Amino acid sequence: MSEIELHPDRLLPTDPRQRSIARRLYDAVARLPIISPHGHVDPGILARDEPFPDPASLFVVPDHYVTRLLHAHGVPLDRLGVPPGNPVTPVEPREIWRTLCEHWWAFRGTPSRYWLESELVEVFGIRLRPSAENADRLFDELSERLARPEFRPRALYERFGIEVLATTDDPASDLADHKALAEDPTWKGRVIPTFRPDAYVDPTRPDWPRAIERLGAVSDVDTTSYAGYIEALEKRRAYFKAHGATASDHGAPDAGSEPLTPSEASRIFAAALKGTATPEEATAFRRHMLTEMARMACDDGLVMQLHPAVLRNHHTATYERFGPDVGCDIPTAAEYTRALRPLLERYGTHPNFRIVLFTTDEDVFSREIAPLAGFYPSVFVGAPWWFIDTPDAILRFRAAVTDTVGFHKTAGFVDDTRAYCSIPARHDMARRLDCAFLARLVAEHRLPEDEAIETARDLAYHLPASTFRIAS
Amino acid sequence: MSEIELHPDRLLPTDPRQRSIARRLYDAVARLPIISPHGHVDPGILARDEPFPDPASLFVVPDHYVTRLLHAHGVPLDRLGVPPGNPVTPVEPREIWRTLCEHWWAFRGTPSRYWLESELVEVFGIRLRPSAENADRLFDELSERLARPEFRPRALYERFGIEVLATTDDPASDLADHKALAEDPTWKGRVIPTFRPDAYVDPTRPDWPRAIERLGAVSDVDTTSYAGYIEALEKRRAYFKAHGATASDHGAPDAGSEPLTPSEASRIFAAALKGTATPEEATAFRRHMLTEMARMACDDGLVMQLHPAVLRNHHTATYERFGPDVGCDIPTAAEYTRALRPLLERYGTHPNFRIVLFTTDEDVFSREIAPLAGFYPSVFVGAPWWFIDTPDAILRFRAAVTDTVGFHKTAGFVDDTRAYCSIPARHDMARRLDCAFLARLVAEHRLPEDEAIETARDLAYHLPASTFRIAS
Amino acid sequence: MSEIELHPDRLLPTDPRQRSIARRLYDAVARLPIISPHGHVDPGILARDEPFPDPASLFVVPDHYVTRLLHAHGVPLDRLGVPPGNPVTPVEPREIWRTLCEHWWAFRGTPSRYWLESELVEVFGIRLRPSAENADRLFDELSERLARPEFRPRALYERFGIEVLATTDDPASDLADHKALAEDPTWKGRVIPTFRPDAYVDPTRPDWPRAIERLGAVSDVDTTSYAGYIEALEKRRAYFKAHGATASDHGAPDAGSEPLTPSEASRIFAAALKGTATPEEATAFRRHMLTEMARMACDDGLVMQLHPAVLRNHHTATYERFGPDVGCDIPTAAEYTRALRPLLERYGTHPNFRIVLFTTDEDVFSREIAPLAGFYPSVFVGAPWWFIDTPDAILRFRAAVTDTVGFHKTAGFVDDTRAYCSIPARHDMARRLDCAFLARLVAEHRLPEDEAIETARDLAYHLPASTFRIAS
Known part of the structure; x- marks a missing residue:
């Protein structure tokens, strides 16, 4: 009885003129390799290939x-x-x-x-x-x-046409799976780690002191002092970079970036290790560390990804029984203009600095993210994320940001997935929607078709590669 | 000279392919009976039938x-x-x-x-x-x-094809009109009350002490103590339920739900009765009562409707001269993720609990309401309300929430009207727009037409009936 | 090789039915004169005509x-x-x-x-x-x-079909260019000033004391007292009005309007002149002055334009090197419902008062601005401004506000430009988009075409002229 349709023109506009343009654009990008600069696939599945x-x-x-x-x-x-x-x-x-x-x-x-x-x-x-x-x-x-x-995972990797797959990794990780892949002569793909230090920069987390201890152990630095802690983070960033990382990833309740003086940072660090920092101090420290990470990024060139304003584990009973990432994280209103100002005042025009801003709060696209990326050379607009990486929201996103920043300060699609087999479908969806959006501009005589084709190729392939500095 | 057009395809998409699909969907729902689970029609007009x-x-x-x-x-x-x-x-x-x-x-x-x-x-x-x-x-x-x-009202009720009409009622009401209708053998319709306790749970209102007195009188409970007050509210809910109510309705300046300890609640209650509670205490009590109402809802099964974040009577001179509900209520930014967390931590997964979230702040649809309804079994997405129960906003609403929650955690259309004769036009408008939205999904090959038809029927009839527990 | 297309149907809908309606509407407005009630063109270029x-x-x-x-x-x-x-x-x-x-x-x-x-x-x-x-x-x-x-500028003014061009001017300006134009018998155009007092009402600005001194000098009033300061502002408003001004323009970090008592205003004014006012006091004074300007507007009839919620000079190093207005102003979340209430409580229904609300925060259109303009006779909806005076945002704007206020409480298009030669293109763009929006309503059978044509003409010409009281 009922079959899945999967029409070749799915997600393309229904207006016949727009659809025929969209088809031509889509033809130009459908078979480009996949660059996946941000996601949550376990690299072990490729290392083990079971x-x-x-x-x-x-x-x-x-x-x-x-x-x-x-x-x-x-x-x-x-x-x-x-x-x-x-x-x-x-x-x-x-x-x-x-x-x-x-x-x-x-x-x-x-x-x-x-x-x-x-x-x-x-x-x-x-x-x-x-x-x-x-x-x-x-x-x-x-x-x-x-x-x-x-x-098997590796066969699918090839079939999917993946060129680069970035994972998300704990700074204390030895990146064994990444190393195993890199050293495996039978493996032709490229799986790179991403430095995700949330657990190490947020002293409001109950397990923070243990995380700092672990950080000291893996980096062979005494992390009982603030200076040692900073050195350890720098060493781990270098370790990640040596193993292929091109980016760090930062999730936080807000985008706050107000730096502390070194002595204040040291004082709160020490208090937090002893468990005596107040919640306000711990939050101030977390915000300070965002700007501190930006400082390190100016040095080592890792591209910052910022994913703020989601309240994690909204239902405590569910979290206690099932752990994190089971579906009860709920977005909150996001704010970047004021929150990121301290960081951008310092590093926003630094030639080596780059930050990609993501949001689950759509209002922010035209109000804050596009204007920021439309001025600061270092700021790029991240693709719609999580609850809004979806057909209608992707079109709304393009309509919201293009007026202010055009296409070439947007970072390209990011699948952000834990579901390995959904990678090609997700990238294909994004390509179809970008082509749909571009086709409308062409049909409304706002963009010549030759430039639309070039733009579609940039969005699908060149921009994620260049923005995240993973161009081969 | 100029005639009103009222085209049979009004509000359907103009793209020919979408329109023909939309017509077929609309044909499947146009003549379904009307379920009106929330509105402000005076039941007396039907009781008296003048x-x-x-x-x-x-x-x-x-x-x-x-x-x-x-x-x-x-x-x-x-x-x-x-x-x-x-x-x-x-x-x-x-x-x-x-x-x-x-x-x-x-x-x-x-x-x-x-x-x-x-x-x-x-x-x-x-x-x-x-x-x-x-x-x-x-x-x-x-x-x-x-x-x-x-x-006359009753003849129109039949002509309009109304199956159930919910009114909005004061907890102290004797529901005489509802009783009169229920006892009238010549009346075949179903008009049910809704428990709207705003005036009884918000001590910032100047008439609150008198309201509590009135509550005591109608419920025959001594409401000079907090315990008596709670008992009186429970009795009135039971009274409403006995007279057909399936839901309560809650309007508030915000969605805050932080509960107080019993002793703190008692203390503020007593102070508020004496007129000595501070505005902060009165607000804390109002928020406490939202969660208290949720506790009662777990027991009696009345579905909560939440309508927050409108600043009532913005222009005081107009209010003083003409009273409330004359058009100078103005929306404010809404927030649910943090505000409702205390309530949902307690009752969000309770099998008997249900809450429908309404908003006049569109941002919240994709950012908060859809994610909440996409996790909590108890949470449903309310239809666009008041300033946004309109053609373009209804389409924006569907586009904003469907990606995250699909269709079956949305509550169906609610007319919310005081204008009796507008009921069929409002429901017809909503049906046309839902069909327009579904037709676009079909035309974009995102949903098979057979499922779109079933969904259109669910949205028009089955979902309001089941969500508000008024299925006959 | 590549030519610019500039298709005659650019920006009109691609759906054939909508497009043919849109063409007819556009034909009715394409050649109407341009009313430009708000912009930043230097009047000197027309006075000198070099x-x-x-x-x-x-x-x-x-x-x-x-x-x-x-x-x-x-x-x-x-x-x-x-x-x-x-x-x-x-x-x-x-x-x-x-x-x-x-x-x-x-x-x-x-x-x-x-x-x-x-x-x-x-x-x-x-x-x-x-x-x-x-x-x-x-x-x-x-x-x-x-x-x-x-x-040359004057030849282009005629070619562009400009009927009225409003500039934005410092209250201390002698309006020499405006006078020169008015007294020039060879000049047939109409260039009117706009009273923009931001620098004089915001004591948080470092140059505020000097501004107050300058204000005293040009108005020949002792501005070392609050009473003198108010008198000086009133005199400058009268001076502007005598030179053709019909409006004032107000940019501020927020829309706050809480008035102070006269004694409190005097006290903060004196402290601010001495440089001893706290930032909170200075902000309170700035908000007080917005309502004070509204009071003056009730008397002299200048239409207030409010442009709030942009954080100016986000990157201090850029500001220090290059000055203001070079592209690093970034919007923030806007709020009007609560912020403007004190002002509207006082003057919202005054028969002579008028205020046009602009925003760069799109959320506010359906949530706050349209509801306010849908009740207060004095409130008008300003056109999308700055980052959002763009094709897709203008259509979103119409879709967001029309449901609540229709068309005739919107103020018509405002080009807000510093780029003189872009004036006709910007007005033409707005006309095309309004016609596109109206054409969709006609095609969806929501508005008869004869009324759409009348509305298109109102939006393009009559509404800016009447809203800003610049009808000849």
């Missing part, structure tokens, strides 16, 4: 876009195998998959369904629209495919 | 969407018979009607004009476009019709 | 929309001749022009490029698309034209 265990572990368990919406429809997270790798209540993968299929209707109109259907058809050659009735049959067909060599 | 007195009382006086825009164009409110039922300066209905007709141009592009024209044509069979010239003729024609039995 | 010196001084140096985006792409401001008239490092105009042409791609999709290309074709008859290759040739062709009499 078959994916089952459809549930691949499509459901690690993808909090999927699990949160099932939870919103009344499915307890423990019936979904959450958190990945350490189920509180072990659930049969077949049960988890069935739950997803029974709720296929709940995903109507969402990008999750779009991505899942793209994956089923394009990665696995399955056209059946999932439902309660065919869940078992689909599970079996997918399981059969997953056992085949051509569905 | 003819509407005149066109001005029907179309102008009670509709603050209309009176505020006339006021904005320089018409003093006292020339419009505001407030309804108690004119400060009595004005001839014919004069009021003429003022509206003279300003027909001022309503170009507004939903008020769309609704008024729909009513003229579809309810009254009048196609003449109002103007200064034909105002008197229209007044006479409308008056003639209003005198006929088929234009 | 040839523009060179293409760089005309197209690049004074236009911070252009210089900021070049700076964002790494071009130092001193290579662009910024600030106008006083280059820190003198640069050859030809070099500046070449830099622009080399970066033509960076302006793809921006209104700056749209305006520049319109100017090249429509003002100068040049169709060549600028590039590194043809920069010199274009510079020569433009220079040749600029030397001709028909490209």
Whole structure:
């Protein structure tokens, strides 16, 4: 009965004139290699290259876009195998998959369904629209495919046309998987780490003192003093850079960047290690460290990515039972103009500095991010992120920022995914939407088609490569 | 000369492919019964079933969407018979009607004009476009019709195809009109009350002590103590539920929900009764009571509706002369993520709890409301409300929330009207727009048409019925 | 090779039905005279009527929309001749022009490029698309034209069809250029000043005491007392009004309007003159003065324009080297509902009072500005301003406000430009977009075409003239 459609013109405008232009633009970018400068794929899956265990572990368990919406429809997270790798209540993968299929209707109109259907058809050659009735049959067909060599992670990496894949890594990580890949002569891909120091710069976190200890251990520096702490972070950045990193990534409750004096920073650091810093002091220290990271970035050239203004673990009981990243992080209003001013006053025109600003608060695109990127050479506009990396929001994003900064201060698409098999579908979606947007400009006589084609290629390939300094 | 057009395809997309899909979707929902789960119609008009007195009382006086825009164009409110039922300066209905007709141009592009024209044509069979010239003729024609039995409230209720109509009621109300209707064997409709406790939970209101006294009187509980106050509210909720209520409704300056300890709540309650509570204490008590209402909702199952972040009676002189609800309530920035966290930490995953979040601040749809409803089983996205229950805003709403929550965590349309005869036009507008949105998804190959049709029917009928627990 | 297209249907909708309606609407407004009620053109260029010196001084140096985006792409401001008239490092105009042409791609999709290309074709008859290759040739062709009499400012004023041009002026200005024009019998145009008192009402500015001294000198009033200061401002307003002004213009970090008591105002005024006012007091005084200006406006009828919520000179080092208005002003979140309440409580319904609210924060259109203008007779909705006076943002603006206030409480287009030759292109763009918006309403059967045509003419001509009280 019902098949997945996956029309060749999906997501392109329906106006015939716009659609025919969009098709030509899309043809020029559809087969370009994928640059993925920011995401959360575990590099170990490529280092080990083992078959994916089952459809549930691949499509459901690690993808909090999927699990949160099932939870919103009344499915307890423990019936979904959450958190990945350490189920509180072990659930049969077949049960988890069935739950997803029974709720296929709940995903109507969402990008999750779009991505899942793209994956089923394009990665696995399955056209059946999932439902309660065919869940078992689909599970079996997918399981059969997953056992085949051509569905192992490395084979898919090649099939997906990935050129560079950036992961997100703890500064204390030894990057063993990255090293293993780099040293493996049979591996032709490029998987690079990203320095994500959130746990080490935010003393409001209960585990911060232990993190600082760990940081000292891996960097072989005494981190009981502020000076040692800074040195240790610099050494870890150098270590990451030596292993291919081109960027750091910063998530924070806000974009505050007010620096402290060195003596004030030392004092709060010491107090925080003893557990006597106030919440206000700890927050001031976290903001200070953002500017401190910018200072280091001027030196080592790692591109900063800033992802602020999401309240993590909104429902404490869920967090305590299932851990982080299970779907209960909720955005808050974002502010960059005042918050980032101290940092940009110092480093905004430094020739070696670069910062990419992301947001889940759409208002900020035309109000703050585009104006900042439209003046500071160092500031780039990040692609719509998380809740808004979706068809309509991507078009709204382009319409909001292009007037102020054009295309070439935007950083290109970022998939930000934990779902490995969704990477090609996500990049393809972004390319289609950028072509849709450009086609409208052409049809409204605002941009000549030759320049639109060049721009589409820049957005799909050249801009992510150059912005994140990962051009080969 | 000029006739009202009322094209059968009005509000549907103009792209031919989208329009033909939209027509098919609209055909599937156009004649479904109306579920109106939230509004401000006086139940007495149905209980009494008397003819509407005149066109001005029907179309102008009670509709603050209309009176505020006339006021904005320089018409003093006292020339419009505001407030309804108690004119400060009595004005001839014919004069009021003429003022509206003279300003027909001022309503170009507004939903008020769309609704008024729909009513003229579809309810009254009048196609003449109002103007200064034909105002008197229209007044006479409308008056003639209003005198006929088929234009009485109950006849219109049937003609409108209303299945359920929820009113908004004071907790101290005896619900006499609801009772009268329920006991009337000739009445086949269903008019249910909604528990709206704002006046009883906000001690910043000058009349709060008297409200608490009234509450004690109707519930036969001593409300001079906090415990008695809580018991009285619980009894009134039970009374409302016994008379058909399925929901409560909460309007507040913000969505704050931080609970107090019982002793602190008691202390502030006592101080507020004596008039010695500070504004900060009174506000803290109001926020505490939101979570307290959620606690009661877990017990009795009344669905909470939350309408925050409107500054009421912005112009004090207007309020003092004409009272509330005359058009000078102005929205403010809304915030839910932090404000509702205390409430949702406690009851967000309670199986019996449900809360529908409304907003007049569009930013919040993609940033906060959709993410909250996309995780918490208890949270539903309310339809665009008040200033934004309009053609373009409804499409923006769908585009903003669908990516994150799909369709089935949205609550369906809510007309929120005081203008009885606008009910069918408002629901029809919402159905057309939902079909327009769905048609675009189909035309962009993002949703199969069979699922779009099912979704259109869910949005128009099943979701309001199920979300507000008023399914028959 | 590449020519600029400048299609006759540019910016009109691509849907064929909408486009044909839009063409008819546009035909009705395309050739209407230009009313420019707010801008930053130097009246001296018309008073002196000298040839523009060179293409760089005309197209690049004074236009911070252009210089900021070049700076964002790494071009130092001193290579662009910024600030106008006083280059820190003198640069050859030809070099500046070449830099622009080399970066033509960076302006793809921006209104700056749209305006520049319109100017090249429509003002100068040049169709060549600028590039590194043809920069010199274009510079020569433009220079040749600029030397001709028909490209002098007054000849262009006539060619552009300008009926009224408002400038923005310092309250201490003697308005010599305005006087010279008014007294020149060969001059048929109308150039009117606008009273912009920011520097005189904000004691947080370091040069405030000197400004107050200057104010005293030009008004011949002792401004060392608060009473004298108020009298001096009133006299300057009268002086401006006598020289044709119909409006005042107010830029401020926020829209705060809380008045002080006279004694408190006097006290802070005295302290500020001595340099001992705290920042909080200075801010309170600035807010007080907004309401004080509204009081004066009730008396003299000057229309207030309010432009709040932009953080000026975000990058201090740039400001110190190049001065203000070079592209590093960044918007912040705006708030009007609470901020303007004190002012509107007092004067919101005064028959002589009028205030036009502008914003660079789009959220505020549907949430605050439209609701305020939809109730208060004195409040008008200002056109999208600065970062958002652009094709997509103008359509979003209409879609955001029309539902609540229709068309006739919006003030009409305002070009706000420093780039004289961009005036016709900017007004033409706004007319095309308003016609595009209206055409969609017609095609969606929400507005009859005869009323859309009348509305288009109102928006293009009658509303700016009447709102700003500059109707001849």
